[in-house]
Amino acid sequence: MKIVDANVVVTSPGRNFVTLEIATDEGLTGLGDATLNGRELAVASYLTDHVVPLLLGTDPHRIEDTWQYLYRGAYWRRGPVTMAAIAAVDVALWDIKAKAAGLPLYQLLGGASRERVRTYGHAGGRDVPELFDSIRARLAEGYPAIRVQTGVPGLTKVYGVRSEAELAEESAGRGRVARPVVEDWDTDAYLRHIPRVFEAVRGEFGPELPLLHDAHHRLTPIQAARLGKELEPYRLFWLEDCTPAENQEGLRLVREHTTTPLAIGEVFNSVHDYRTLVDEQLIDYVRSAVTHFGGVSPLKKLFDYAAQHQIKSAIHGPEDISPVGMAAAIHLDLAVHNFGIQEFSGHTALTNEVFRHAYTFADGYLHPGEEPGIGVELDRELAAAHPYAPSYLPVNRLQDGTVHDW
Numbered sequence: 551m552k553i554v555d556a557n558v559v560v561t562s563p564g565r566n567f568v569t570l571e572i573a574t575d576e577g578l579t580g581l582g583d584a585t586l587n588g589r590e591l592a593v594a595s596y597l598t599d600h601v602v603p604l605l606l607g608t609d610p611h612r613i614e615d616t617w618q619y620l621y622r623g624a625y626w627r628r629g630p631v632t633m634a635a636i637a638a639v640d641v642a643l644w645d646i647k648a649k650a651a652g653l654p655l656y657q658l659l660g661g662a663s664r665e666r667v668r669t670y671g672h673a674g675g676r677d678v679p680e681l682f683d684s685i686r687a688r689l690a691e692g693y694p695a696i697r698v699q700t701g702v703p704g705l706t707k708v709y710g711v712r713s714e715a716e717l718a719e720e721s722a723g724r725g726r727v728a729r730p731v732v733e734d735w736d737t738d739a740y741l742r743h744i745p746r747v748f749e750a751v752r753g754e755f756g757p758e759l760p761l762l763h764d765a766h767h768r769l770t771p772i773q774a775a776r777l778g779k780e781l782e783p784y785r786l787f788w789l790e791d792c793t794p795a796e797n798q799e800g801l802r803l804v805r806e807h808t809t810t811p812l813a814i815g816e817v818f819n820s821v822h823d824y825r826t827l828v829d830e831q832l833i834d835y836v837r838s839a840v841t842h843f844g845g846v847s848p849l850k851k852l853f854d855y856a857a858q859h860q861i862k863s864a865i866h867g868p869e870d871i872s873p874v875g876m877a878a879a880i881h882l883d884l885a886v887h888n889f890g891i892q893e894f895s896g897h898t899a900l901t902n903e904v905f906r907h908a909y910t911f912a913d914g915y916l917h918p919g920e921e922p923g924i925g926v927e928l929d930r931e932l933a934a935a936h937p938y939a940p941s942y943l944p945v946n947r948l949q950d951g952t953v954h955d956w
């Protein structure tokens with residue numbers, strides 16, 4: 551079999567997605583997700599200008615060799631743009647291989663290790679009553695675990711905190727912004743507030759519901775250590791991205807002070823970003839996305855490495871991972887032994903029409919379906935009817951104007 555064509559499709563059915571479609575001389579096609587939120591066109595160009603010409607004429611069955619060729623051959627290694635581009639190739643080739651075998655991808659990854667894939671959903675509210683409503687909405691949708699984010703008194707706009715109405719606006723694409731929105735931040739106010747929020751949530755929803763919280767890299771190690779300690783009575787499933795992730799050594803201090811489980815990795819793009827964290831067992835969950843980590847091949851290797859340290863998988867699955875990236879994730883979730891949990895927010899009805907997928911979400915659990923390959927089809931016409939629209943992630947400033955991690 552030979553690759554005869556490859557195209558990059560940038561579409562915006564509410565938010566931007568970058569998709570690579572590879573076609574072979576035997577009529578099989580494969581899809582890969584290369585979406586990098588806020589920097590989409592950089593990956594599209596990397597693929598179109600520098601990767602697609604190298605793929606034409608090559609054997610799509612040689613996934614590992616192609617991966618190494620693109621990674622080592624470029625000389626300039628790692629980085630989100632490069633690794634999202636390589637991820638799209640990797641997933642598209644796995645899609646083709648699994649279709650050629652007539653099997654769903656998870657069968658090629660070792661087969662199912664479980665019947666279904668546990669998820670967590672997002673709840674948020676500007677204040678506690680609004681948060682409770684949002685938690686109730688997620689519970690009604692069947693989510694067995696819930697990420698809890700809230701507004702902080704005195705701050706006007708905090709990442710991850712939206713009313714249900716704002717969330718609907720955003721998913722419909724009306725939240726797209728041509729320049730980053732500026733949010734505000736005060737760490738002391740946040741640290742004073744969050745333990746009280748979790749106390750209230752436990753009081754209302756009881757001791758059993760698995761609760762997660764994302765600190766989005768905004769704390770120093772000593773601040774994160776204190777937060778982890780103060781949240782211990784509320785027994786979190788995890789505290790996510792508590793410190794700037796690139797300082798792996800910083801997590802030592804957090805770990806020494808708290809038994810709150812730690813999760814990290816959505817901004818990582820290679821195993822080297824995890825070395826200290828895994829070797830020293832400083833975290834409990836690795837949270838990279840298939841789409842940003844170079845694909846299914848390297849993420850499976852990371853999970854196998856993490857398993858030796860009793861660390862579990864928790865693939866990043868926000869709305870900005872396309873259904874193609876989600877499908878690849880769900881196949882991997884079903885197959886790996888050290889699966890932990892899968893983040894899942896779902897997509898709008900329009901997005902699900904552009905990317906028709908075999909995976910299903912029922913009672914809070916996902917299943918990849920039994921279609922050969924990853925089980926996603928791209929409706930090119932519908933995709934073309936919703937062209938790219940510039941959109942940015944927010945920035946965060948302290949009250950004196952200093953830029954802060956968001």
Ligand code: CS2
Nearest residue numbers: 587764816867868870893943
């Ligand atoms: C978040 C993401 O899903 C998460 O845990 O941290 O929403 C993240 O902010 C976005 O994927 C950025 O594009």
Ligand code: MG
Nearest residue numbers: 764790791816
């Ligand atoms: Mg996060």
